[in-house]
Structure formats: C-alpha cells, structure tokens
Amino acid sequence: MAQDSLFETPEASDTSEQAGNSGSVGWRSPKAADQYFHPGGHAPLAARMRPRTLDEVVGQQHLLGPGRPLRRLIEGSGEASVILYGPPGTGKTTIASLISAAAGDRFVAMSALSSGVKEVRSVIERARTDLQLGQKTVLFIDEVHRFSKTQQDALLSAVENRTVLLLAATTENPSFSVVAPLLSRSLILQLEPLTEEAIKTLLERSLIDERGLAGRITASAEAIDQLVLLAGGDARRGLTYIEAAAEAVADGEELDLTTVKENVNRAIVRYDRDGDQHYDVVSAWIKSIRGSDVDAALHYLARMIDAGEDPRFIARRLVVHSSEDIGMADPTALQVAVAAAQAVQLIGMPEARINLAQATIHLALAPKSNAVIMAMDSALTDIKQGNIGTVPAHLRDGHYEGAKKLGNAVGYVYPHDDPRGVVRQDYLPENLRDRVYYQPSEHGGEKRISEFIGRLRRIIRGGK
Numbered sequence: 001m002a003q004d005s006l007f008e009t010p011e012a013s014d015t016s017e018q019a020g021n022s023g024s025v026g027w028r029s030p031k032a033a034d035q036y037f038h039p040g041g042h043a044p045l046a047a048r049m050r051p052r053t054l055d056e057v058v059g060q061q062h063l064l065g066p067g068r069p070l071r072r073l074i075e076g077s078g079e080a081s082v083i084l085y086g087p088p089g090t091g092k093t094t095i096a097s098l099i100s101a102a103a104g105d106r107f108v109a110m111s112a113l114s115s116g117v118k119e120v121r122s123v124i125e126r127a128r129t130d131l132q133l134g135q136k137t138v139l140f141i142d143e144v145h146r147f148s149k150t151q152q153d154a155l156l157s158a159v160e161n162r163t164v165l166l167l168a169a170t171t172e173n174p175s176f177s178v179v180a181p182l183l184s185r186s187l188i189l190q191l192e193p194l195t196e197e198a199i200k201t202l203l204e205r206s207l208i209d210e211r212g213l214a215g216r217i218t219a220s221a222e223a224i225d226q227l228v229l230l231a232g233g234d235a236r237r238g239l240t241y242i243e244a245a246a247e248a249v250a251d252g253e254e255l256d257l258t259t260v261k262e263n264v265n266r267a268i269v270r271y272d273r274d275g276d277q278h279y280d281v282v283s284a285w286i287k288s289i290r291g292s293d294v295d296a297a298l299h300y301l302a303r304m305i306d307a308g309e310d311p312r313f314i315a316r317r318l319v320v321h322s323s324e325d326i327g328m329a330d331p332t333a334l335q336v337a338v339a340a341a342q343a344v345q346l347i348g349m350p351e352a353r354i355n356l357a358q359a360t361i362h363l364a365l366a367p368k369s370n371a372v373i374m375a376m377d378s379a380l381t382d383i384k385q386g387n388i389g390t391v392p393a394h395l396r397d398g399h400y401e402g403a404k405k406l407g408n409a410v411g412y413v414y415p416h417d418d419p420r421g422v423v424r425q426d427y428l429p430e431n432l433r434d435r436v437y438y439q440p441s442e443h444g445g446e447k448r449i450s451e452f453i454g455r456l457r458r459i460i461r462g463g464k
Contacts, residue, residue, distance in 0.1 A: 045243040046236045048211040049202065050094050057098070059198040060091055063189055070189055074098045081159045081166035083144065083174050083183070086191025089234030092169035095191075096140050099167055106130055106137040120154040127164045137164045144168035145177030152179045159185045173279075193233025200228050202235050203242055217246055219255040226260045281307075285360075286317065290325045294364040301360050305353050315341035318359050326363060327372030329444035336362045367444025375438035382432065389429020424462050434461070 051057045054064070054074050063070040069080065074095070082099065084092040100107050108123055127137035139155075141147065158164045159182065166186065174183060194202075203224055206212035219242070227245070231238030242255075245263040249255045285300035304314060315337070322337040340359035344352045382388075398409025413423045428435060440446035440453060 044240065045206060045212055046089075046239040049206050049209065049239055050097065052097075054098060057091065057094060058201050059194040060095075060191055063095075063191070069187055070095065074102055079162060079165065080187045081162075081164075081168075081185060083166075083168045083170065083178060083186045083188050084191060085170050085172075085174050085188060087193055087234065088171055089231075089236035089238075090191040090194060091235065092191060093142065096142075096167040096169060099165075100138040100140060106135055107140065108137060109140045109142070117150055117154050120151055124154070124158040124163060127158065131163055139164040139166050141166070141168045143170060145170045145172045145174070149179055152182050156181050156185065194231075194235055195233070196228050199231045199233070199235060199238045200224060203227055203238055206239055206242060213243075213246055216251050217249045217253055217255055220257060222257040223255045223260045226257055227264070230260075230264055282317065286321060289321060289360065289364045290368065292364055292368065294361055297360050297364045298357060301357060305349075305356070311344045311349050311352050311356060312341070314356055315344045315359075318356070318363060322363055324373045325368055325370055326366045327369050327446075328449060329369035329371075329441060329446045330366040331445060333363055333366045367446075369441040369443050369446050371438060371440050371446060378437045382435070387432060389431040391429065392426050394425075395427065420459070422456060422459050424459060427460065 054071070057064060060070075062068075064074075065071065070082070073080070073082065084095055086092055106127070108127075110119065110123065123137075123139060127139070130137055144152070155164075155166065159166050168178075168186070170177060174188060203219075207217070207219055208215050223245070227238055227241050230241055241260075241264045245255055245260045248259055248263050281300055281303050285297060285304065288296035288300060301314070305311070318337040319334070319341055322333040326333040336359050340352075340355045343355035347355075393407045394409060394411040394413075396403070396406075396408035398404060398412075404410055413425050415421055415423050415425075417423075426433060436457075438453075440450040442450060
C-alpha cells in the first residue's frame with residue numbers, strides 16, 4: 001500500500017480483516033491502523049516520532065484550540081469528513097491518525113496511485129455492510145488530488161450519507177484539485193507551516209524520546225538552530241536532517257554546527273513546479289514587483305530559479321507584467337522584459353538568471369500604472385455586451401471599385417494635412433462617440449500623457 005514514502009506499510013495481522021483487498025485497499029482493525037501510522041523502530045525518525053496523542057501535537061492551534069471542529073473530531077465527538085490541506089510536514093497525516101483512532105471501528109487506507117473506481121466502490125460497499133452491524137469506517141486517502149474526477153465522484157454518496165468518515169490529505173489547494181461536490185460535503189482545514197519554536201520542540205524531543213534517538217547523543221544550541229532554519233516549517237524535513245546528521249556522531253557525543261553543515265548540504269526550497277507552491281511563489285513574485293519591493297521580488301525570483309523553474313516561464317511573466325502593471329508609466333519596461341526573454345533564448349541558464357534579475361529590478365522600481373489593462377478590458381466589455389456600432393463611413397476602406405458609390409472613405413480628413421497633426425473627426429462608432437477607455441495615471445510617463453490627452457480628445461471630438 002502506497003504511503004507518503006516515510007514508512008512502510010505493516011502487514012495485516014489478520015487476513016480475515018482484508019476482505020475486498022485488491023492490493024491497493026486494506027481493511028484493518030484500529031490496532032493495525034495504529035501500526036499503519038506509527039511503524040516500528042525500522043522506520044525513519046520522522047515516522048517514529050509522529051505524535052500518538054493530542055498533547056504531543058505542536059502547532060496548528062488555530063485548528064486544535066478548545067471547541068474547534070478538529071479537536072472535537074480527535075476527541076471523538078465530531079462526525080464531519082475532513083480534507084486536510086497544507087504544505088509537507090505540517091501534520092496532515094498525524095491529525096488523520098488521531099482522528100482515525102477516535103472516530104471509527106474500522107480503518108481503511110487507499111492509494112491514489114493504484115486504486116480505481118472499482119476499489120472505491122468496494123470500500124463503500126463493505127463500509128455500508130459494516131455500518132449495519134454498528135461499525136463505523138474511517139477511510140484515509142493521502143494526496144487525494146491524485147484521484148481522478150470519477151474516483152472522487154464515487155465517494156460523494158458515501159460521504160454525504162456518512163457511510164464512511166473520509167479523511168483526505170493534500171498538499172495542493174483543494175479548490176483546484178478536488179471536485180466541488182466533495183468540497184461542499186467536507187470540512188476544509190488548512191494547515192500552516194510550523195513555527196521555528198514548534199520545529200525546535202520536535203527536534204529536541206527526538207533527541208531524548210525512546211522512539212527517537214533515545215538520548216544516544218546531545219546537540220548544541222547552534223546545531224538545533226541551524227536545523228530549524230533548514231527545516232523551513234517542515235517537521236518531516238527537520239527530523240530527516242537531524243537523523244542524517246546524527247549518523248555522523250558517536251554515542252555520547254554532541255552534534256555540533258559543523259557536523260550539521262557537513263551532513264546537510266543545503267536547504268531544499270519547498271517549491272513544486274506542478275503544485276500549489278508553484279502558484280504561491282509566482283504570485284508573491286508578481287505582487288512584490290507590483291508593490292515596488294525590489295528585495296522581495298528578487299527573493300522570490302531566486303526561489304524559482306533555485307527550484308529549477310523554466311526561465312522561459314519567468315520571462316513570459318515579466319513581459320506580461322511590464323504592460324499589465326507598468327504600461328505607459330514607463331514604456332521602456334516592456335522593452336527590458338522582451339530583451340530579457342530574448343536573452344534567455346540566446347544564452348540560457350545559468351547566465352540568464354542575471355538578465356532575469358535585471359528585468360525584475362527594473363520592473364520593481366518602475367512607476368506603476370494599470371491604465372493599459374483597464375483600457376483594454378473596458379473596450380472588451382463594450383464588445384462583449386454588444387456595444388459595437390457601425391464603422392463610420394469615412395473610415396471604411398475605399399480602395400476597391402465602387403467603394404465611393406457606397407460612401408466609403410468619402411469625407412475622410414488626412415491628419416497630416418493639418419499643422420497640428422490632429423483634426424476634428426469621428427473615429428468611434430456613433431453610439432460610442434463619447435466613450436473614454438484609456439485614463440492615464442499621474443505616475444511616471446503617464447503624468448505627461450495625462451497633461452495633453454485631454455487636449456487631443458477635445459480637438460478630435462470637437463469639445464472645448
């Protein structure tokens with residue numbers, strides 16, 4: 001049975017409890033469920049140190065406080081199905097284990113990678129039979145976003161009728177990865193990255209706990225602080241790192257900062273190119289540029305580059321942003337962004353990181369205006385609402401035989417014949433004659449535009 005790669009699935013202790021098992025579905029007693037979530041000494045440290053009681057859980061107090069729905073579920077007084085959403089190592093599987101221990105008589109885990117609709121329906125049928133016998137079933141699905149729409153739909157009736165208590169965990173935003181009907185039937189709980197203090201508590205606990213390193217070594221305050229920094233809010237990562245570093249320390253000795261640095265080379269930036277973290281980091285980068293925080297913009301750019309993001313994607317976003325949030329306030333922003341995109345194509349990485357950084361700095365420091373995108377969207381709104389009108393006759397094509405007989409191009413005034421280079425003339429359809437789409441801001445180059453665009457419109461439209 002597939003899990004989160006931290007621990008192996010224990011063999012079922014009683015074959016009678018595996019009716020309907022197809023290789024990816026296993027029916028288990030509460031005792032076996034405990035083995036599933038809490039494997040023995042052969043498992044990695046992160047799996048062995050998974051909390052067994054609510055008192056051992058650190059962090060997530062916004063969900064675990066007195067009277068909160070999650071605490072009621074863990075204490076056995078709640079019946080709602082739950083989708084746990086959050087970054088890796090924040091306690092999703094831990095919370096699922098605590099709920100399963102309190103809420104059901106039967107426990108079943110499914111692999112999203114190897115289970116199909118047939119297996120889902122088999123689980124539900126067995127759960128329905130057990131419910132008639134007074135036995136509640138807890139169904140745990142890790143990485144539920146990997147289930148297809150059809151598989152998720154197959155769960156709807158069972159969740160709605162409480163044939164099963166669904167515990168689903170995902171690292172991706174369920175709003176994008178879980179079907180709406182299943183979302184509406186479940187309690188969505190978002191977990192947050194653990195604080196540095198919470199990670200420190202877990203690391204120090206692992207040094208002395210019998211399930212952990214059991215006092216075999218000690219660790220300096222500097223070493224613990226470095227491990228906390230490297231963990232980046234991910235408990236699993238922090239415990240994996242301390243376990244790796246501890247292997248280089250003899251019994252009875254101290255784990256110091258040098259040993260940590262030698263055995264844990266670098267902090268792996270949590271950034272999934274295909275997942276929610278991808279969109280969060282990109283969003284933060286764009287918003288930092290828009291907000292003119294050049295340092296934050298460079299930070300998020302560095303995270304994307306370090307994680308191996310496609311530089312062409314980064315360049316495309318710069319080109320879009322240069323017009324969307326800067327536009328005519330600094331017309332050179334588009335030129336810089338396009339140049340950066342061309343540089344990416346010409347020289348590639350890692351050198352192109354410098355070009356991307358230059359463009360990011362230029363755009364972050366540029367005066368900002370959204371007047372271009374607002375003007376375009378305003379014009380599109382008219383089109384979509386049917387406010388189109390007829391092209392004025394004097395603007396129509398007059399280069400074909402018979403055009404003048406139709407009145408096409410008759411009366412058109414050539415602007416270059418006027419010393420001002422602009423003339424009184426109707427350009428918009430008659431029903432939109434007074435429409436104004438582009439409204440420049442007072443920022444950067446648009447301040448100059450705003451000073452003369454009013455005069456232009458008065459000459460063109462015949463106003464004062």
